[in-house]
Amino acid sequence: MPGLYIGLMSGTSLDGIDGVLADFSQDKVAILGHASAPIAPDLRAELLALNTPGPNELHRAALGGNALARAYADVVHSLLERSGTPASAVRAIGAHGQTVRHRPQEFDGTGYTLQLNNPSLLAERTGIAVVADFRSRDVAAGGQGAPLVPAFHQGLFGRPDETVLVLNIGGISNLSVLGADGSVAGFDCGPGNALMDHWCQLHTGQAFDKNGAWAARGRVLPDLLVTLLQEPFLRQPPPKSTGRDLFNPAWLAGKLAAHASARPVDVQATLTELTASACATSASSYGKNSKLLAVCGGGALNTHLMRRLQALLPGASVVPTDALGLPALQVEAAAFAWLARQTVRGQTGSLQSVTGAQGARVLGAVYPA
Template identity: 75%
Template structure:
């Protein structure tokens, strides 16, 4: 008998919602259906604005969370309709929420991470139990609260006796190193698609550089690349996580000082090289015996970026997760379905080796149907 869960993901790229209906009745979950929906322009703009301090934030955050829950509910309804499932057949929805601030271990030693969401409203709109707030328990246990996907990556992509890298290229890039000996390391590498998307929107009016064609038309600016790679976060040892709190337009603008005459396409090429270089360096540093790098997230659809990763890793097979059973845009949503499944089973969802928490913890809060 099917054991159905829904996973929802809206990441730092802010392009919209991805959702999966997944069956957990076998040892490895199977995605039954996938659905996605772009954010309305005004909601995307508000979510982006809330990544930075502003006026009347509490009011705006609350209303944005309501709008986000309604966007989530629309994707859930599409999944149910296309999968021929009734709400009563789905055990839970794993709804991560939209990260707008991520400052673990800062200020008072614990810090905070904030994901906008209204899981109570989502439970009301869908008639399905919702599991949300996955990060805060890990933070309370001394961890980074991120990344959370490596435990799922281990479950679906690991290979006995072989070290495998799994790279998620969302708004921020994060790497899981699945060791041949069963160990797992995971951490954020750098800006992922976030800076490239911002620059593309600013100069072409397009939300992203489709296939990396614009970046491919430019030339890397070596001095700018070195200035970008000098960011101290890149040299930090794991556990480490980051977000738009660091890699944001203001950060980029400060690095572009002195490069005001650079052609926009050349800057885009340099940003692509920056993203690829940070990921390559981390795999070489922490997974040097890897012969396979599985890439997921929207960046896996960027042909030029995938080529730059492969150029930096000549001895490694750089492959889309599509070739390993899960299309790139389904992996992170499936991870949150898996986390909801773990929560309802009273099983831990974090890996202390990844987040730096004091130990395994059951993550998330449950909002019953």
Template identity: 70%
Template structure:
């Protein structure tokens, strides 16, 4: 491995809470070369605590601080795996981009500025790895009047954009977000609604499995038409961009309210099929609404591995090629981690990374806070 190359590590643990993904990457212009990928599951007690911290609770400041410490140590373990795979010393890495775990996301609310909160301890991560860490990517955009999300459309433009063609990139993590890459270089990006968050919750509750592998359980069910229409009537879905969301809205209580209104006597497998259809329909509707001429949808995130969900997207978008990002140079599980490696690079270079047209901020900003090695 060339130690003269400027290497970056990107770390991501998303709202699906299915684990930590890390990549070792370098950049030439806007292009991204990922040479190593490592992943690790979250310890069950840490995963449960991070889920619980999405809601108000007893002694939550204390619990959040300890969860942040535990998460930073888990991040450090993934960093060590990447270094071992590559045969590199910590000194060879220019920086780590570590997003942290979003537990609250309420921009532009309450006092007009609102807040977004990612649990992380980047100082501890820098101490444990001996590598400079860049973190806290959202808060500057929120301070500038923006949503602070989504952060990845600028990266998507550099990696997946095609001259003379509109390309859509759909990330299916816990929440779904869509980047529309225009032929002239313009970008529109926003959250569509839930992706895996509700499906994973329902699957674990009724089968004991953390997720619906390949969508096989949903495939065996039948979507409940009335419930699907009620879910699709959620006001957030009708909002115009810029818009972003999270578990603050799309959580088990939200789902339980809809199930109670529908009678709460549906077969669990049919509810799973309905949730899969809800994800596919809400994403397809947004693509047709904002880029009706688009003929290519590149899908990344864990949801790209859900064969049934990909089939439903294709069925709802008959004129669009629905392809996973691996066909375009980056594995679905590497894209977001690579984006945070890129965001770290932008920060250290003093270059902006936000897109005001995406987040609604007053202008482009340099994103991130630096914790030197």
């Protein structure tokens, strides 16, 4: 069976699509190629809008899934072209889709998670089998459906002589605790880039705060930070997961109601501190005194955020995952290539210790080429 898989990821931050061509033939991942592409502004706006109830949702969601699948296909073609790899050499594509609702265990006890995608269209456009809908089976088994990356992190970054923490900061942040004894835990910490990106877009017109430079010019507002940190999710014990269903512009507007005179740059500084504080508290509370925190996702490129994490975790070395052998922007896409491989091989991709499901499950559905 070919060992080549493609992983695609468009995270909660909606800052773009990352794709990797991964070789698992030696049972360890080797990245043969990486490609990325921005999400077109009109599609990004529509995907953001579909995170909240609105008119004609079913129609808009279906067309949004089509548009995203076409954008995914473009990234796949770019990967194949750059690496000189024929489509026939790739066993499958792991395509997570774009999460627009994530409400596990709510409403009827099972709840649901919804990722927009059209894996059939992606299979048609690429001529490669597609594995998609990774989260639903774990939710059906009573789990959170997220995070799904800790098992991959363990194989990639786990060490027998020390506990390693892997922090993914996308739109939402999630932590993997890779114990020196082989144990694995993981959960969502809270907001990552989502609120910072929203506020930056609103007040500067830029999609994100490059290097955290804008936030670094502001000052943290202590009263506002206390208000933000009072969110019950942040104190909830694992297993837990979250998304834009909670940490969204409406949530932020409610928290800012008593701080109408605050300077936008100071709010940005405080939102950055919220992410840093939530992540650092999670690492301190559940990190088994680890001395190493490896950061991936777009947040790893936020220099100011990384400095704040280091300041809040003085006993640990805070580094991007590049220092451990895999660039920060490739980790999640590589994880979904691995998850696709697990599905194709009929092997479990989830961990009961992470999601709280009734047991590990084979995740995803396969759409043949």
